[in-house]
């Protein structure tokens with residue numbers, strides 16, 4: 001059930017709000033929010049819940065955003081037992097603040113935690129933590145075009161113990177950051193390097209979980225992409241090195257001249273994006289045939305060469321829908337859609353952001369009011 005009006009939900013009321021003694025002055029906050037670069041500016045508070053094997057989840061609180069105290073022997077620092085989420089608070093024209101399909105993020109956070117042998121945070125605590133934090137920091141939700149309050153829930157193994165077994169203590173934290181467009185310069189096509197020598201995930205691995213370790217594995221190939229003059233990496237499946245999987249933090253879609261849209265099917269090593277699933281629905285409603293199936297790189301390259309592939313785009317919460325204008329890799333370097341933003345890419349981006357920013361009715365019940 002989504003929150004109606006601006007009443008505090010019981011899930012958020014479970015959080016004890018301990019306001020910071022040093023909130024940023026209005027003028028300073030507004031200066032920081034004027035043109036936020038992704039992930040560099042943070043709000044006054046953070047939400048937290050602590051877990052121990054003996055006491056379970058406890059000490060729900062909103063407190064001053066600041067350094068975490070942890071032992072150098074904390075398990076997360078040694079074995080990487082950590083998971084995270086990413087969602088946004090959108091300010092609507094009437095001043096209210098909403099988030100998009102947070103139940104899906106809550107469910108995925110539980111699934112990621114299971115895979116990393118971390119405790120599962122109850123859905124109510126996930127939703128309550130976000131609502132409590134955004135209410136405390138409501139002045140930090142920007143109202144400019146394409147701006148939002150990026151929310152980063154995460155959980156890490158906090159037990160002071162070097163033995164190799166699941167941690168018996170964990171800390172759940174949510175931080176928030178006012179953001180503008182993910183890629184500086186706004187919506188413009190990005191260049192992609194297809195990695196053929198590295199993978200982000202493999203069969204039986206953690207690819208379907210949203211965990212820091214997957215990102216750690218993607219950084220060296222990302223560096224290789226920069227060296228090739230590309231901005232992002234697309235990974236292939238580890239088993240055969242022939243099928244497209246996704247970018248380091250975004251899912252990928254291919255638009256065909258026939259109007260059909262294809263995206264790699266969830267194979268256990270692809271992260272199931274909330275944006276991906278929403279776009280599948282929106283494209284279908286717009287009359288496109290949408291297909292989830294294995295997409296061979298060779299088929300994509302042939303399609304770009306002979307014109308049967310007309311657009312390629314990536315999607316995720318942070319970057320929304322991002323056109324791909326160039327696809328390069330070992331032995332190929334192709335321009336996509338003339339290096340411009342294709343019509344299907346543009347239309348689905350507009351449709352999705354219109355829903356998120358409340359410019360069009362939310363016929364799917366995807367929006368969840370926070371403030």
Ligand SMILES: *Cc1c(COP(=O)(O)O)cnc(C)c1O
Nearest residue numbers: 249250251271273274275316317
């Ligand atoms: C978070 C993420 C995505 C996008 O998921 P959304 O729910 O759409 O934000 C895609 N791929 C990876 C690897 C991710 O971590």
